[in-house]
Amino acid sequence: MESRDKAYWQAQAQELTIEHRLFIAGEYQEARGGESFTRINPATEQPLAEVSRAQTADVDAAVAVARLSFESGVWSEAGPSRRKAVLLRLAELMDEHREELALLETLDTGKPIRHSLRDDIPGAARAIRWYAEAVDKVYGEIAPTDPGALALISREPIGVVAAIVPWNFPLLLACWKLGPALAAGNSVILKPSEKSPLTAIRLGALAREAGLPDGVLNVLPGLGHEAGKALALHQDVDCLTFTGSTGVGRLLMEYAGQSNMKRIWLEAGGKSANLVFADCPSLARAAKASAAGIFYNQGQVCIAGTRLLVEESIKDAFMVELKKAAEAFKPMDPLDPESIMGTLIDADHHGSVCRYITEGLEQGAVLTLDGRSQNGNFMGPTVLEQVNPHMTVAKEEIFGPVLAVTTFSDEEEAVRLANDSKYGLGAGVWTSDLRRAHRLAGKLKVGSVFINNYNDGDMTVPFGGVKQSGNGRDKSLHALEKFTELKTTWLALD
Known part of the structure; x- marks a missing residue:
């Protein structure tokens, strides 16, 4: 930071190329409806980019791609060592691009560049790296049954996961969810807040470069009442993980009940x-x-x-x-x-x-x-x-x-x-x-x-709340519980 003064960051901002499109099936593409929304730099109140606005048709396309990638087994059935290697490479790429990511975060949210560079981006990479290292260290169980049976307890990836994340720590909180969801073998659709989508969009290309198979991570910038609601109501989304307000969390629970009873994990409001x-x-x-x-x-x-x-x-x-x-x-x-x-x-x-x-x-x-x-x-x-x-x-x-x-x-x-x-x-x-x-x-x-x-x-301790602050936990090994299903296999030995 000592060698990076204000003039340096201003110059970098002028030269920055901002990707604005959706990321589906390993490729950037415009929204099917051709609509966009304007991102405004909150510090200067000047436009940053016209960002593609994902709507129901885009959600349907992304979910179909995610389902196809999941069922193919290209990631869900990849060995833990393979998933670990790809996620470690993603964390390395995030570190290598930390200045670019930090600048995007600061321009998009108005947070100080020193915090983006010191806290947000390293913390996001650390979350990916932590779950990459954890994935081959989580074991199944054998239940204490009578000698005539063998009961195996295992965890399987849940399927297609939608992650809806807020604008206050855009990339960091996204990676708190992407880390365990991807490490467990799921395919993920990331819906960043319309107020801070830029680092999430950029992450798509880094994930592709790291070797994540096409369709395993899709990024849909869009409005909450459009793209977010469509994900929550979608019949082929198995799990939705959310950080945001209690009011929106309540709506997501309703949408889950109206659709396929998808798992809903909420980190909602606070008044600590x-x-x-x-x-x-x-x-x-x-x-x-x-x-x-x-x-x-x-x-x-x-x-x-x-x-x-x-x-x-x-x-x-x-x-x-x-x-x-x-x-x-x-x-x-x-x-x-x-x-x-x-x-x-x-x-x-x-x-x-x-x-x-x-x-x-x-x-x-x-x-x-x-x-x-x-x-x-x-x-x-x-x-x-x-x-x-x-x-x-x-x-x-x-x-x-x-x-x-x-x-x-x-x-x-x-x-x-x-x-x-x-x-x-x-x-x-x-x-x-x-x-x-x-x-x-x-x-x-x-x-x-x-x-x-x-x-x-x-990263070693769980984060989340009780009462109307939500359910489930981010961080730690406990977060893997949100993105897996327990399976019992009972073998009769007699």
């Missing part, structure tokens, strides 16, 4: 609580992590620590440290390597976040840090204090750099406030009391609890 107790190891360290937990990626993170619950006795001292930590998150040009805060995804979302702030103030919250004085789609750190659990800003997912602060008097109240949510994705706990840490880890109704950190982790 970050609990800071008076005995936390370091106010400064907790404040720095809490600021990153809500302001990183402009707050557009499903597991963002958007609710800060802080013990009354330390509230004033902690807020001083928190606002000091927030100063580092100054919105800047995403192509400036010094920037650690870019833009919101688009003008509509910027307006939505502003409306939440206004509603919070109308309901009695106090604005102690205001990030709304930015131009265009930029928004800085924003803090609302004196928030009570009944306020909209305490209940709904804002998906922006807005922190809602509430105080508590004791452990019981902290747990009650934290669990008072329809969501259950994550929670943070800051304490020096090991017994309290274990107590709260058991009492908090979430998929992940972070003790004296916020949102740390790697």
Whole structure:
């Protein structure tokens, strides 16, 4: 990064060739209906590309190709060593093209280039590599039957998988799903968000170059209510994996029921609580992590620590440290390597976040840090204090750099406030009391609890939520369970 200044990235952006077409059967092609949608750079509000708009006919074609590739066995019946080699090569190619992919991600989403280059693209390649390495290390089972029988328990690829992924971490979250789905032997149709399709489209060619057979990975940029809905309703899609809003997740479940009862795996919304107790190891360290937990990626993170619950006795001292930590998150040009805060995804979302702030103030919250004085789609750190659990800003997912602060008097109240949510994705706990840490880890109704950190982790641990934050898990070996079916083979030996 040291040798790559803002002028370098601006020059690279000018020279960049952006692929805009669908990727089906190993080839780029225009949408059958000839329609497109415009991708706008959220930082400059200038057009980036006219992207082909997949609709029902394109979905039908991609599903047919995926089904053909799956049933042929060219990938589904390939040995684990073969699948491993291809996926490892794909990860290598992603690393080799990391600057191009990072630039596409930043231009498409407005996130800082330093984060795209340091976090998103390496993380995406790491996910592919991790599952490539895992595929030949997952074994079947033999059940403990009576001596007269042998019962084998095996896993088989589920078939045609549709992966619908969001715009906040486009390639990273796509690869959290592609890694296990492809490693297990499935054929996949990837539907990126219409707000961030560019890296997914580019991935198609890299997968082909890596040796992935034609039709095993297809990429369909398109609108959610068109291409996404068509995939969810399709009778020949066996499994749908999704990351996005709870509202859309609910619709996908309905569509599955209306069609073929396809498996539906959802990583949906969040309203995660970050609990800071008076005995936390370091106010400064907790404040720095809490600021990153809500302001990183402009707050557009499903597991963002958007609710800060802080013990009354330390509230004033902690807020001083928190606002000091927030100063580092100054919105800047995403192509400036010094920037650690870019833009919101688009003008509509910027307006939505502003409306939440206004509603919070109308309901009695106090604005102690205001990030709304930015131009265009930029928004800085924003803090609302004196928030009570009944306020909209305490209940709904804002998906922006807005922190809602509430105080508590004791452990019981902290747990009650934290669990008072329809969501259950994550929670943070800051304490020096090991017994309290274990107590709260058991009492908090979430998929992940972070003790004296916020949102740390790697590919070895599962990620997902409970309640209306969804079902199933991304990452770790547990993700393979989503893309395989268990089979019992019972042999009578007598």
